[in-house]
Amino acid sequence: MAELEGPKAIVQLLHDATTKWQLRQTLEGHSHYVWSVAFSPDSTVLASGSSDKTVRLWDVATGQLRQTLEGHSHYVLSVAFSPDSTVLASGSANKTVRLWDVATGQLRQTLEGHSHYVLSVAFSPDSTVLASGSADETVRLWDVATGQLRQTLEGHSDYVRSVAFSPDSTVLASGSADKTVRLWDVATGRQTLEGHSHYVLSVAFSPDSTVLASGSSDKTVRLWDVATGQLRQTLEGHSDNVRSVAFSPDSTVLASGSADKTVRLWDVATGQLRQTLEGHSDNVRSVAFSPDSTVLASGSYDKTVRLWNVAMDGEV
Incomplete structure (x- = not known):
């Protein structure tokens, strides 16, 4: 692990009075694509995973680099904080997941077993289980405390690109290159959304x-009813692949990051487009809201992370 001096943080505040969401800072320092961004549960730290094989931890308030976590031998494709704030997980193209101690930056464990790239990682709400989605077409569930494999979920016929736990802990969702979303429920079995x-x-x-x-x-972005599996709405407007989606903490806004270099903000209730955020010069690969609802982060192939001031309810 190496700690570097903070990178230049370019503050670019937009003064247009009609702008609801303002660019707050651009975080520079990665030497290659930024694949994934995630906020700590207390909203003070942002993690970014990159093709430069590192994870960087940034101070959200100042934009300064706190630490650089090194050890992966290939691209870092996904990062996630545990809800109890103690562990950071990073999934890599080297087929492993690494668990890092957030307080010290030290490596806690390396989880091995996938036979291809680890494309997505997500913690259960109680922080005891980590899910990892892989190009080997499986989802693996790991015991965070011991690092042991609990279960392998099979059924997808192509890469598993994304995994997420429902906040109420009842469902695990997996999105795949086989064009489907699968909902995994221990109590009722599996459902496939097509x-x-x-x-x-x-x-x-x-x-x-x-x-x-x-x-x-x-x-497109599709909104599904979790209880029934029915399609609620299809959100159209992006001119290229939609690479990442994230809800605001109050569930009213959905952010979508796209290969068209933009972030779009959608009203969840109506499906209407609220705003388009422009500024990245390459694919937007990851978007994330801070848990305190004040910041939206976007990570891009342009090697930067942008922090946007969130203005809910039309406030500037």
């Missing part, structure tokens, strides 16, 4: 656990 015409690249549950969003290479 409708996308191309790869499913990202899945996310609304904080109230009632809606699942899926972003796809078919350039």
